[in-house]
Every structure is written in structure tokens, then in C-alpha cells.
Amino acid sequence: xxxxxxxxxxxxxxxxxxxxxxxxxxxxxxxxxxxxxxxxxxxxxxxxxxxxxxxxxxxxxxxxxxxxxxxxxxxxxxxxxxxxxxxxxxxxxxxxxxxxxxxxxxxxxxxxxxxxxxxxxxxxxxxxxxxxxxxxxxxxxxxxxxxxxxxxxxxxxxxxxxxxxxxxxxxxxxxxxxxxxxxxxxxxxxxxxxxxxxxxxxxxxxxxxxxxxxxxxxxxxxxxxxxxxxx
Amino acid sequence: xxxxxxxxxxxxxxxxxxxxxxxxxxxxxxxxxxxxxxxxxxxxxxxxxxxxxxxxxxxxxxxxxxxxxxxxxxxxxxxxxxxxxxxxxxxxxxxxxxxxxxxxxxxxxxxxxxxxxxxxxxxxxxxxxxxxxxxxxxxxxxxxxxxxxxxxxxxxxxxxxxxxxxxxxxxxxxxxxxxxxxxxxxxxxxxxxxxxxxxxxxxxxxxxxxxxxxxxxxxxxx
Numbered sequence: 001x002x003x004x005x006x007x008x009x010x011x012x013x014x015x016x017x018x019x020x021x022x023x024x025x026x027x028x029x030x031x032x033x034x035x036x037x038x039x040x041x042x043x044x045x046x047x048x049x050x051x052x053x054x055x056x057x058x059x060x061x062x063x064x065x066x067x068x069x070x071x072x073x074x075x076x077x078x079x080x081x082x083x084x085x086x087x088x089x090x091x092x093x094x095x096x097x098x099x100x101x102x103x104x105x106x107x108x109x110x111x112x113x114x115x116x117x118x119x120x121x122x123x124x125x126x127x128x129x130x131x132x133x134x135x136x137x138x139x140x141x142x143x144x145x146x147x148x149x150x151x152x153x154x155x156x157x158x159x160x161x162x163x164x165x166x167x168x169x170x171x172x173x174x175x176x177x178x179x180x181x182x183x184x185x186x187x188x189x190x191x192x193x194x195x196x197x198x199x200x201x202x203x204x205x206x207x208x209x210x211x212x213x214x215x216x217x218x219x220x221x222x223x224x225x226x227x228x229x230x231x
Numbered sequence: 232x233x234x235x236x237x238x239x240x241x242x243x244x245x246x247x248x249x250x251x252x253x254x255x256x257x258x259x260x261x262x263x264x265x266x267x268x269x270x271x272x273x274x275x276x277x278x279x280x281x282x283x284x285x286x287x288x289x290x291x292x293x294x295x296x297x298x299x300x301x302x303x304x305x306x307x308x309x310x311x312x313x314x315x316x317x318x319x320x321x322x323x324x325x326x327x328x329x330x331x332x333x334x335x336x337x338x339x340x341x342x343x344x345x346x347x348x349x350x351x352x353x354x355x356x357x358x359x360x361x362x363x364x365x366x367x368x369x370x371x372x373x374x375x376x377x378x379x380x381x382x383x384x385x386x387x388x389x390x391x392x393x394x395x396x397x398x399x400x401x402x403x404x405x406x407x408x409x410x411x412x413x414x415x416x417x418x419x420x421x422x423x424x425x426x427x428x429x430x431x432x433x434x435x436x437x438x439x440x441x442x443x444x445x446x447x448x449x450x451x452x453x
Contacts (some may be wrong), residue, residue, distance in 0.1 A: 124360065
């Protein structure tokens with residue numbers, strides 16, 4: 001079993017109109033190389049699901065700025081003025097969720113279930129009347145599971161079977177998305193032989209991974225961003 | 232001392248050893264700089280860190296490790312990393328003892344509005360709604376008035392509400408106010424403020440503690 005695939009071939013599986021989950025909270029965990037290849041190949045009318053919109057000029061913001069994204073399902077895009085501008089001028093449809101609700105909707109889909117009940121956002125403007133459910137004297141909000149056609153994931157390390165390890169805060173939505181998408185494409189700078197990662201160190205088991213793209217080097221996009229360093 | 236410094240130096244007194252806290256993006260995250268280095272707390276960052284600490288030294292910064300505000304952080308001993316579902320399970324199960332959070336508006340019932348100014352500013356909800364709704368103690372850190380000099384402490388929030396009846400205490404550059412069943416109780420005031428001058432810049436009616444402390448003196452103690 002070997003899931004190592006060339007980046008062009010892996011990304012070519014994504015058609016225009018696809019629903020694509022993208023891992024990452026800010027830069028950590030963002031699969032910059034897979035996103036750049038998706039930009040290069042030119043797929044259009046994408047629906048993206050990501051915690052945020054990265055920052056202007058990098059990550060999924062490149063896809064948004066190139067007009068490839070019809071819809072973004074997210075939690076917060078405050079660090080990306082360009083994305084806010086695209087939203088405010090109706091060139092990008094944005095659907096906001098409380099962050100933990102987005103995570104839980106994805107986790108629920110990944111667990112093979114269809115929805116869950118919560119009290120988050122009851123009485124707030126994000127909750128619609130048709131989402132309310134009264135059950136045994138309590139009022140709940142129904143949240144439906146959220147799945148996708150593809151997930152693009154960055155792992156710090158993998159074996160060639162696709163057993164994944166994440167690093168630091170780069171884990172965030174990635175293990176959840178890897179379970180909730182039909183096809184999971186992973187990029188990693190470090191690929192080893194099966195057995196080299198201890199079984200109890202694996203964050204995402206290989207059953208959830210379809211293809212694995214090896215990164216020969218990590219480009220500048222993966223480095224510490226100087227404008228976030230305070231002096 | 233700037234208004235921000237007054238707020239942050241006073242806010243340090245809210246942090247109790249042995250507790251787990253979350254610092255909202257903006258003013259609250261700046262509190263990190265004011266915390267003593269040997270403080271026994273666990274800081275939760277909703278991007279999947281329990282045990283976040285101040286900015287890491289340059290040579291130890293990792294591009295894979297930030298807090299929710301984007302700072303390249305260091306970690307304390309006993310720190311753990313986890314996914315976003317676990318991170319928010321921690322919040323919704325009320326395992327975070329204290330959240331310090333910013334506000335556009337806060338009212339006398341402890342309702343908080345901090346995520347959307349319709350037509351002007353709507354970058355999204357982020358973790359604010361779940362933190363506000365589920366943390367047992369919410370302390371709002373905010374300037375007393377907005378940049379146009381208008382009151383932010385209102386009788387009733389006018390902006391879309393983030394969470395209802397969630398705020399315990401409000402710390403501003405002018406006063407410390409507790410949300411009580413009877414209304415907003417002023418326990419500390421900055422030097423030079425009088426009950427009349429504070430009420431004049433606050434929309435909600437205020438109640439004053441019999442022994443209102445000097446906020447500025449409290450700040451000097453830190």
C-alpha cells in the first residue's frame with residue numbers, strides 16, 4: 001500500500017464546483033502547496049470550508065482573490081481585509097459559524113452521524129426559527145453535520161500509508177476534516193516507512209487518507225511571518 | 232499611564248493561581264505582558280493549546296505554534312495540543328474558569344455584544360459566542376467609552392448579542408463594575424472620578440458601593 005501521489009495528479013481529481021475542506025487555523029496547518037496547485041489548475045465555483053480566510057495574498061485568499069471561490073463556510077475572517085471586501089461587495093458568499101460549532105459539525109459528519117443538539121446561539125440572530133427543537137421540556141438548536149467532497153490537509157509527518165502526525169497548533173481542524181471528506185489529500189515534508197511512527201503517536205489513521213503529496217521543501221509561506229513577531 | 236495600561240494592570244488582579252483562563256483577541260491578549268513569569272495558571276487558546284504563554288524568544292519560535300491571535304507563543308510545562316473539537320468541548324463543558332473578553336457594548340443585565348456591527352464590521356463570530364455563553368466567569372476589558380466618546384455600558388445592548396447574562400465584571404479605565412441582580416455596582420473608580428462624572432459617561436444607572444476603592448491605587452499595587 002502506497003498513497004504517495006504527484007501533486008498534479010492528486011489535485012486534478014478535484015472538479016470545478018467541488019466542496020473542499022481546508023485545514024489550518026491562520027497559517028499553521030494550512031496546506032499552502034496543495035492550494036497553490038489548485039490555483040494553478042484553475043478549478044472554479046468552489047465552496048471552501050476553513051476556520052478563517054488566511055491573510056491577503058496567501059493560502060485560500062489566493063483562490064478567493066482569483067475569483068475561484070463562490071462560497072466560504074468559516075468562523076472569522078478578521079485578519080483578511082481583502083476577503084472582507086469581497087464579502088461586502090457580494091463577490092464572495094460567506095457563512096459564519098461559532099468556531100466550536102463548525103468543528104463539531106465537521107466532527108459529526110466524520111463520525112458518520114447527521115446532526116446534533118446544542119444550546120449555543122439560542123436567542124441570537126444566527127439561529128433561525130426552523131432550527132429550534134423542543135424535547136422533554138428543554139429547547140435546543142439543531143446543527144446538521146457538515147461533510148465535503150475533498151479535504152486538503154498539511155501533516156508535519158506521515159508514513160507512506162498515510163498515517164499522519166500534526167505539530168503544535170497546526171492540528172486544529174485537520175483531523176476532523178480528514179474524517180469528514182470523501183477524498184483526503186495530504187501534503188507533508190516528511191514521509192517515513194510504516195512502523196517508524198509509533199502506533200500511539202498517530203493522530204489520523206491511514207484509513208482516512210487517500211493520497212499523499214511529498215513536499216521537497218517548505219517554501220517561505222510556511223515560515224514564521226515577521227509581521228506577527230512583536231519586538 | 233495610558234487608559235489601556237490602567238485596564239490591563241487592574242485586570243492582572245483577576246487572575247488567580249491554579250486557574251484556567253482564556254484571553255480574547257485584542258485588549259485581553261495584551262494582558263500576557265503584564266502577568267508575572269512564575270504565575271501558576273494554564274492559558275487556553277481556542278486553536279488547540281492548553282498552557283500557552285508569552286511570545287517565544289526569536290530562536291525558539293515555531294511556525295507551527297501560534298495562539299488564536301496569531302502570536303508565536305511559548306508554552307508552559309504540562310502544555311497540551313489538541314484539535315478544535317476538543318478545544319471547544321473544553322469550553323462548552325465549562326472547564327475554562329475565567330475568560331477576559333473585549334466588548335462593543337455591555338449592558339446592566341450582563342448581556343454582551345462583541346461580534347458584529349451591522350453594515351460596518353462583521354468579521355465573524357470566532358470563539359466568542361461559546362466562550363461568553365459557557366465560561367463561568369466573564370470579565371469584560373474595555374475602555375469606558377468608544378472612540379467617539381459614546382458610552383459602551385448601556386441599559387440594553389443595541390447591537391446583535393453574543394451571549395445573554397454572561398458578564399460578571401467590567402473593568403474600564405474609569406471604573407470596576409460588577410453585574411448584580413440589582414444592576415451595575417461600582418466597586419472602584421479612577422482618581423478624579425465622582426459618582427456624578429462616572430454616571431454622566433455611562434448609560435446604565437449605577438449603584439455605588441459604600442466603600443468605593445480607588446482604581447488607580449489598586450493599579451499601583453500591581
